[in-house]
Amino acid sequence: DVKETNKKKEEEKREGRESGDGASGEDDGKADQSTSEKEREEEGPKQNMAEDGVSNKTVTQEEEEIEVKASITRPIPRPSLEMDRQVALQRAEMERIAQQNKELERQGARDFVDCLIGVLPSLLPLAEPEGVDDALQTFASRFCAGVMEKHKQGQGSPNLPVLNADGVYVATFSALLLNLKLVRMGHYNGQDCRLPMTQKQFIEDVHDSGVLVYLSSTWLGELYKMVITVNILGAAGYLPASQHCNQALITMLTDIDGMGNRHIGGQMMHDATVSHVLPVQRDVGNEA
Numbered sequence: 001d002v003k004e005t006n007k008k009k010e011e012e013k014r015e016g017r018e019s020g021d022g023a024s025g026e027d028d029g030k031a032d033q034s035t036s037e038k039e040r041e042e043e044g045p046k047q048n049m050a051e052d053g054v055s056n057k058t059v060t061q062e063e064e065e066i067e068v069k070a071s072i073t074r075p076i077p078r079p080s081l082e083m084d085r086q087v088a089l090q091r092a093e094m095e096r097i098a099q100q101n102k103e104l105e106r107q108g109a110r111d112f113v114d115c116l117i118g119v120l121p122s123l124l125p126l127a128e129p130e131g132v133d134d135a136l137q138t139f140a141s142r143f144c145a146g147v148m149e150k151h152k153q154g155q156g157s158p159n160l161p162v163l164n165a166d167g168v169y170v171a172t173f174s175a176l177l178l179n180l181k182l183v184r185m186g187h188y189n190g191q192d193c194r195l196p197m198t199q200k201q202f203i204e205d206v207h208d209s210g211v212l213v214y215l216s217s218t219w220l221g222e223l224y225k226m227v228i229t230v231n232i233l234g235a236a237g238y239l240p241a242s243q244h245c246n247q248a249l250i251t252m253l254t255d256i257d258g259m260g261n262r263h264i265g266g267q268m269m270h271d272a273t274v275s276h277v278l279p280v281q282r283d284v285g286n287e288a
Contacts (some may be wrong), residue, residue: 033271091207096160098216108147108161109222113232115143116172120236140168167213169205172204173256175223179232180253183240188231199224 098105120138126132144165149211151161178197185193197205203220226232238245 012196054069094214094216098162098218102218105162105216105218106222108163109219110226111147112143112171112223113175113226113230114167115139115146116175117235120233120238123249124236124238124245124247126248128134129252134247136172137165137169140165140172143168162216163212163219164212164214166211167215170209170211170213170222171206171223173253174202174209175227175232177247177253177256178202178224178227180250181228182236183233187228188234195228212233 024035043119063240116139119135121130126127144163147161147163181196183193185196187193187195199221202224203217206215206220238250240246
């Protein structure tokens with residue numbers, strides 16, 4: 001009986017171990033299955049995110065391409081009306097002040113011509129346009145500084161002088177260009193010829209040059225009259241037939257509008273470094 005009892009216990013133990021192993025195997029299978037399902041669930045969102053990233057990237061690229069095309073075809077905005085109004089108000093105020101000091105404005109233009117005649121002899125021999133341009137910018141700045149210094153010392157009008165360096169710079173080129181045209185037309189030699197421009201056109205060309213110009217119509221009008229009556233280049237030693245005189249300055253002036261030259265290359269802007277500053281001069285004879 002004892003042996004049979006022990007034998008039954010051993011059999012029961014073996015059956016228990018086998019049943020336990022089967023249960024653990026089932027549990028492992030369930031665990032593996034649940035792990036695979038989790039992995040598939042995680043891979044699903046990742047794949048969706050990747051697809052969304054590609055689609056978002058494509059949309060972004062398309063938006064950038066549309067923006068680039070729009071920027072190319074978009075018209076350049078015109079200056080605001082408010083800016084135009086401010087410029088008009090400033091010019092009106094400048095002219096108002098100048099009207100109160102007409103004789104001082106005229107004298108200022110005459111002083112400018114004297115200073116220009118004094119500096120031109122050092123400019124005529126220069127061979128490089130850049131050197132001429134730098135020298136004229138320096139001249140304009142120093143001239144304005146000198147006028148301001150006189151004002152501080154109590155000379156002249158109690159009102160602040162109406163001028164700026166950019167305006168003087170543009171007026172210098174306009175005056176010398178007109179001067180050179182008159183030289184080549186024989187105006188200063190007494191030849192009967194039509195003036196290339198009127199006083200009104202001269203003033204408008206300076207004011208509408210695209211540069212901020214603080215010079216009154218009275219100042220510019222007196223400058224025009226001085227150029228018509230005084231050969232500024234000649235007073236500085238310019239000789240039309242001299243190679244020494246026909247260097248960079250004359251080339252720059254000639255290239256601004258061709259000086260009526262009909263020869264091949266006469267209208268080219270090959271050396272002018274400031275041609276963008278000045279508009280093309282109008283010929284009175286060609287106007288309707």
